[in-house]
Amino acid sequence: MKHPLLPLSETMHYILLSLKEPLHGYAIMQTVEQISAGTVSLAAGTLYGAVENLSKHRWIEPVPGETGRRKVYRITQEGQRILEIERSRIEHLLSLYETRDPHEKT
């Protein structure tokens, strides 16, 4: 069966992409805002819940050895694999956008 978190929600998708570099909670929000060109503003509760959910499934993990009060997260191998699955799903969708464009049929 397909994983219950797939396809990824916009929130989860952006968080996974942002965590290709290690970041703590607030920095995740700032990075997501930046890479989404300002279209995705994560609120505190949504960010907390998403990070909790993603760590529960071991798609992200706390970086060991970080001593600050704030936990620093990064994407795991499993998380990378999920992004690959999503990539082929989106690429397929995109190809449909190209081939099924009514303007090109004429």
Add this chain to the structure above:
Amino acid sequence: MKKRRWFINLLKEEKWLNDRLAEGYACQRVGRLGGYTFGPSSRKMVIRLDYRNRMSAEKYEEYKLTYADFGWTLLKGNRWGSVQYWQKPSDGRDEIFSDAGSLVAFYKRLTQYALSTACLFFIYAYVVFKGNIITALFNIKASYLTEGLWQMEGNSFWRAFLFETPFAMLRFLPTWIFAICFLTFLYSYYQYDKQKKKYA
């Protein structure tokens, strides 16, 4: 300014609090039994109520830090499964949830909380009144134990009746309080469920 209110529905409580803040106040303290302390505020403030199930000390620390980083101040809350009262100066980023998924999860936590509390009240009333809830609710006369009370007349009736009323109330009021709590929690459950369906 101190105000005393009692809410069962979290959404109504949040609305009432924000109505007070809109009058130019900031909330300074949320007491244990529905006591709220407000002070004048030059900045427009906003309050959001969150509900969280029991979590580990480590998780709760992370939860609080995340909210604090976004500018929220915790007015009241603990990690044992409780309402969390968050306040911050209003700046256009005044929500604690920014997508449908997290809102649905929030309302789901609320429905579970309301339903389990309602069940607790029901079970408690059922045990205390040995299953005779309806009798306990409507047979108030049975709460008066003075022998022959209802055969008395005139002054002696009223004296005995009024004398026993406080004791009788101790017997029949708890059932009514249980029943009212049960129904209000059940009603909250339906209201949360309605909100949940809006986003699901």
